[in-house]
Amino acid sequence: MxxxxxxxxxxxxxxxxxxxxxxxxxxxxxxxxxxxxxxxxGSAATTVETVIQGGFVPLSINLGHTAEFGATVLANQLIDEKIIYWTMNTFFPTIQLFFESGRSCTIDGGQLPDARIGLDSALHFKLTDCAHEEDGRVTNSLLPPTHSGPGTGMAIKEAVIAQRTSIALQPIHPDDAKRWTELDRPHTRIATETHTVVGIRLRGMDRLAYIWAKVKNTPATKVWSNVRIAGLRNDVPVPNVWQPERPIKPGAEKTVVVKDSLITRDS
Structure with a gap:
């Protein structure tokens, strides 16, 4: 910021x-x-405190996203599921987890315009061992094919809903800035916001790490967006990154969605 x-x-x-x-x-x-x-x-710097709420469900829910991604589910329904693939922030402010059981779920952070899902560094580091798609780029698993079959997914050992208090840059109303001289008058203030996050501990992790959502551009009246677990279902196939005609080597990346403008100006 x-x-x-x-x-x-x-x-x-x-x-x-x-x-x-x-x-x-x-x-x-x-x-x-x-x-x-x-x-x-990263998020460790901006976090003031995180308080676990157990099975707490956010009171404010975007009904449009409920229709799109599914009803909110309790966090403990994810325990013992094994993650084999995930996608994040390609088209929507969500992270979708695909499980070895054939089910999947969507963690939705799109209550605010321009919000994006983010991960605490410990969780992001652990998840990158798995094949995934992030911001339109697919990265294959570092594990060789002989070790990436059934039984090797990353098991979720703990899942919770929590309330996190984070610092946020918010605009100062002109009337509130009158006590400063025009030369040193500030335009933003450091405030705190409380927002809902999803905590996950994978096998091999010694503590919970959190999934959160934040608007891209600050300052803003509201910087942090609530997240929720939605759409636990079994009718979404796992994306295939091992197509025979276009194989991706372990650890290699490939762009599948171009998110920048394809229009270039003539010089």
Whole structure:
């Protein structure tokens, strides 16, 4: 996130919360330190706390997405399912998990416009061992074909719904900014938002890691979007990335969806 337009009081408070050890530094240095910490630690840097809610279901649900992806299901229904493939953020702000049992589920984060699903780093690192599609690019499993058959999916050992409090950059209303001079008047503030996340612990992980959703462009009135588990079903086939005519080597990538504009300007 870009912190340069925040009040210096907010920057000091956030630097102290993260224990970065940068007291009484200029605004630019504090802003760069926070941005670097975001880059290095990801969602761990912006998380204030995460409180497990067990089988909690979000009170606010996008009914359009309920019709599209299915009704909300409880987290404990995913326990002991084995992930063999997943797709994320190709067309929608969702992550779809495909299981060895033949079932699949969609974790939907699209309550806010321009939201995107994200993963805590520990979960993302573990999931990349599996064949997957992310942002329109397919990556084959690092495991050789002889070790990627039945019985080798990544087992979900724990699944929960949680409420996470995260920092968010929100616009400052002009009336609230009048106490600053025009020269140093800030335009954004560091606030906190509470949002629903899905926690998963795979076999081999020592703790839960979380799936969350965040808008792409900040500052915004609402930055973090609630996520929910939806559409646990058995009628969606697993995408095939091992077509004989177009094989993908273990660990190799291939673009399947071009998300950027194909229109180029004449120079």
């Amino acid at each position: 870009e912190y340069y337009r925040c009040p210096i009081e907010d920057l000091w408070r956030e630097v102290n919360r993260r224990k970065l050890g940068l007291p009484l530094r200029p605004r630019d240095e504090l802003s760069e330190a926070l941005a670097s910490d975001d880059e290095r630690r």
